Amino acid sequence: MENIEIEVPIQLLHASTICAAKKDIRFYLNGVAFSHGHIISCDGHRAIACPITGLDENVEFIIPTDAINSFLKKIPAKYRNISCVITFDPKTQSGKISSHPHQAHELFIGIDGKYPDWRRVFPRALPPSHEFKGSIPQFNWQYLVDFQKVHKILGGNGINVGFIAQSANEVAGIFFSGSVFENGGRFQEVKACLMPCRI
Secondary structure (H helix, E strand, C coil), X not given: CCCEEEEEEHHHHXXXXXXXXXXXXXXXXXXXXXXXXXXXXXXXXXXXXXXCCCCCCCCCEEEEHHHHHHHHCCCCHHHCCCEEEEXXXXXXXEEEEEEHHHCEEEEEECCCCCCCCHHHCCCCCCCCCCCCCXXXXXXXXXXXXXXXXXXXXXXXXXXXXXXXXXXXXXXXXEEECCCCCCCCCCCCCCEEEECCCCC
């Protein structure tokens, strides 16, 4: 397989680190994955995903979160509204994140593991007439605060974040309004989801 080269908005790469697991025994979750044409991260409780233009559906690799954070430290937050280039060699499982305008580069070794099929986690779109019935779901408030951080990273105000719940025990869809990463914006739409607390 040939080397992979894709452009990814730095804001999106940064936002994806928020939902990645930290020191999880499921080591493949301790990074940001490129899977089924999307950038995706998940820690078992929440997930965030966004389509990436030009990314082959069959391509899959996982960048360790530590490598992404190391790259982000080289670029001040106010200059992260551009794209970086990610190259990956499937043979050596190695790659590089680069921002040529900032002369910032970070080498990484991909996480050797199979990322789970995250597409089954996200709720299917609800009809416009959806009306919630039953017990009210309860969420970990820190996760909701983290989604506000995601919204700010994506260029939003950190306030216009909401969720659509299906039931007290099913995953809820998280939506972001007022950034260039929503439907009709300059980039592809970011979607997220969150599992309610078990009562």
